[in-house]
Amino acid sequence: MREREANQRASETENEREHRLAATREREANWRASETDNEREHRLAVMRERLTNVPVRQRMKGSIDWQLQERDTASNVWWNNVVLRTFNQQDWLDNFRMSKETFLYICSKLSPALARTDTLMRKCLSVERRVAVTIWSLATPIEYRTIAHLFGIARSTVCEIVHETCRCIVDVLLKEYIKFPTNNRLSTVVEEFKTKWGVPQCFGAIDGCHIPISAPNLMHTDYYNRKRWYSMLIQGVVDANYRFLDVCVGWPGSVHDARVFAQSTLYDNIEHHHILPNNTITVSGVRIPLYLIGDSAYPLKLWLMKPFAHNTDLTSDQRNYNYRICRARITVEIAFGRLKGR
Structure with missing residues (x-):
């Protein structure tokens, strides 16, 4: 049946193909317009479960899910494999101007204000990485482009994180310590x-x-x-x-x-x-x-x-x-x- 369908699609003209796709889109739009909220939630839950269970190597290269997975993997390499695994106390003092214990304490104080939730399109950056991006920017005289390469995020994201975290520091920590x-x-x-x-x-x-x-x-x-x-x-x-x-x-x-x-x-x-x-x-x-x-x-x-x-x-x-x-x-x-x- 699949072979017959494939042969029919290979032999169809451009106009026939456009007509078939338009009819398919119309049927799908009518079906989604008639579904209830519970049916929609169930459909999205099934889609999420299927995407989670499919290995990355079996996903189509170039798809949105594949790109998001690759982006998330690239952004975690330096933080997980270099900073968290190889940095000793002196490395933390040299690069972040504070000990690891102080860094984690600041993260715990700012967590209620900085924590974000994952979405269907992407995973959120953790509080630790948000604070790390900010402190790295404040402690080292380098531009956003270099920080973006280190943490695997966009330059605009670095700018947004730095300003947002600084505001949280002022709102949360200033009144407690100064x-x-x-x-x-x-x-x-x-x-x-x-x-x-x-x-x-x-x-x-x-x-x-x-x-x-x-x-x-x-x-x-x-x-x-x-x-x-x-x-x-x-x-x-x-x-x-x-x-x-x-x-x-x-x-x-x-x-x-x-x-x-x-x-x-x-x-x-x-x-x-x-x-x-x-x-x-x-x-x-x-x-x-x-x-x-x-x-x-x-x-x-x-x-x-x-x-x-x-x-x-x-x-x-x-x-x-x-x-x-x-x-x-x-x-x-x-x-x-x-x-x-x-």
């Missing part, structure tokens, strides 16, 4: 500054840092900083152990540090007594409140100390004060240096 200390935690920070750096009542060191960027198309002169390159400013406050307590990101590079500080949420909260308790100590008959330390770019306030200007004659006490303030303020510079090093 937050202003309160109550017992604030007392611990103050005590650590006194013990390690010799400055009492200090609860943080503040400074700004320029992050290099490509010149934007709009208002690019606003991002041209005093060092003669384009940048975006990040303001940070760190504790005595170089851990960030507060960040303010997004101002153009030409803006002065003092203006960024005056417009930040941190300034508003401290100025209006929203976050700092009224804890004071007496030193040489003077009541000392809690305070930040910054460089000469910042304004002098009751809760912000900065060094005396070096272009004047200083007494020995003033020079000693400058030494202690600058020595403690180096914590924020070290923190930014570590951040850039990663």
